[in-house]
Amino acid sequence: MFKIAKKKMLAENICLMDVEAPRVARSARPGQFVIVRVDERGERVPLTICDYDNDRGTVTIVTQVVGASSARICALEEGEFIANFAGPLGRPSEFVYENIEELKNKRIMFIAGGLGTAPVYPQVKWLSEQGVKADVIVGAKSKNLLIMQDEMRAVADNLYIATDDGSEGFHGLVTQLFEQLVAQGKSYDVVVAIGPMIMMKFVCLTTAKYGIKTIVSLNSLMVDGTGMCGACRVTVGGKTYFTCVEGPEFDGHQVDFDEAMRRQAQYRTIESRKAKAEQEALAGHKCKVGLH
Amino acid sequence: MANKIPRTPVREQEPSVRATNFEEVCYGYNESEARLEASRCLGCKNPRCVAACPVSLQIPRFIGLINEGDFAGAAAVIAEDSLLPSVCGRVCPQENQCEGSCILGVKSEPVAIGKLERFIGDWGHTTGSVNIKCAPFNGHKVAVVGSGPASLACAADLAKAGYRVKIFEALHKAGGVLEYGIPEFRLPKQGVVAHEIENLRRLGVEIETDVVVGRTVTIDSLMDEEGYQAVFIGSGAGLPRFMNIPGENLNGVVSANEFLTRANLMHAYDDSYDTPIYTGRRVAVVGGGNVAMDAVRTAKRLGAEAAIIYRRGEAELPARREEVHHAKEEGIEFNMLTNPVQVIGDDNGWVKGLRCIRMELGEPDASGRRSPVEVPGSEFDIECDVVIMALGTSPNPLIASTTDGLETNKRGCITTDDNGATSRPGIFAGGDTVTGAATVILAMGAGRKAAAAIDAYLQGISVSAK
Incomplete structure (x- = not known):
């Protein structure tokens, strides 16, 4: 059983939780995920790791209600327990193994869509801790679905916001904002795009035009x-x-x-x-x- | 003459009824049936059945005690060598092992050793368990990776010998293939597997779930930071194989592992659980082993028409005869000498059929089975909306790739000596992770051997330390 140390609603149907899972907190690296089973009848749901704190032994996850299991995860309160929490799973992001000095010379752009902001955050945070600067575009349908802006602003070199309805930041898609930045003279060596599949597909189509290496999760x-x-x-x-x-x-x-x-x-x-x-x-x- | 009594038939659920439910197929013996069957055993002086058993169960001894009505005594005899009689009695290929060697089988039918073992195992569950004595704690801690048959057998022997044993399981439930792979109708989870694992806990073995060794912790961190002086790796052969034919990533093509894990571990056949399962109307299962039989019979129970597609002939089916027989009784269609060449999809990317080619048997291959050869121009289509690939599995590379100096062979299996010692001192391995996919009982045998080797290794260390 894994105790929920903290819970915060980020938007309607999107919740952030710090879960006490010391083993996972200790081994987690940017880019990895966990499998969460809320209770006996729950599905094993893969959730990206949004943050981890080895000292407190907690791992932060962000869950959006999409089905029965995720609804029950979001219904849990602080002090309650998640039945199973396994991880960290998958391979850490490639840059974790790269030479830091070389990384510092690279211009990196992260493009996060909706819930994809959660897994982008630990990557940008890790880089910032190593002294590597990175720009971030966060996109969402609307202002009320933007998550973790303050946290992201604290670790990103430049944070750009795009909303489909123009309720905050750039009015349009993340790909349009990216192209605008490039037109303004920004250049990038690597783009990391995390979000809905359809967004990642179009980011890749866009970056391919400029020949920029693009990593997706x-x-x-x-x-x-x-x-x-x-x-x-x-x-x-x-x-x-x-x-x-x-x-x-x-x-x-x-x-x-x-x-x-x-x-x-x-x-x-x-x-x-x-x-x-x-x-x-x-x-x-x-x-x-x-x-x- | 005892051997004139015919083999006692075992009661089973009606095929037409059981093909629609997940309750156990075979009811097993009651007391009088068990004693009658036990009376057939000749009690051979040099029992061939014991030699043929991978864990050397004292078969004539426990059967003799059943014959006398001393079920507790029989349970104690089995407990000396096996912690999983209810499991092995159900899933061992007895026809190739103990029963295959029974002298009665020469002229009539062998003693139903498996059914008797199961009877005693189940008797132990219903009457409160057999007391197994453990030696006092000897000061050594051993970590066991995985909680399938190899690990359970290894952990039990070590606990009995006085070691403090902790099992690390990646999934949320202990049991390995007994939980995720073998279906409820062949091996009840609550009624059998949970009991056998409870027996292990009673020996003092701790189980920590949700620990993926290689990710959550490593073998080295267990040894260097958590104080385990030896590690047994029984992580199984978890990676499913695919055929690498066109259309294999269409919607509706799944591995048998996925299909069975959804049904067994995740209870997808029960609507009150969240995990979905898709069976469609007509399911084609590719393969001829026990896993293929489990998958095809599960699909049938979920309401689909279900068929086996196998590239060799019926005589070559690697599945247990009992499973093939049960499947046929339940109305499973068998397409022998047939091999898929392409999965055909509809406009939305869902499976709508399987293009196959006829095969004929050629010369025997390395395994001694006649290898199938394609009949040119014999392609034909089988209509189906789900294809389940049951082509075997290989070991998960996670542990080998995160443990320096741990040698593996070309197939990715961890290499060990005959006693389970790996290339790294203090690290032992056994079961499917060493042999590739095999049987429950062979894994248990390997687990026991490794337990003995771990004991010798750690006692050697403590002797040299003194």
């Missing part, structure tokens, strides 16, 4: 998260990889995003049917089509 479906099931397989450069053990970060220009998006949606109909049945059961509706 894939949020594929997973069951065990340790290489056992293969649900997370993804085609990169024509070859199949397991996101959980060989990723989650890949060369974005090599990823087959159309396949990745299609595979990610595999269980969507079953899940939405289940969620609907659950809501109806809660509302006192009896299913007459024989689903239950």
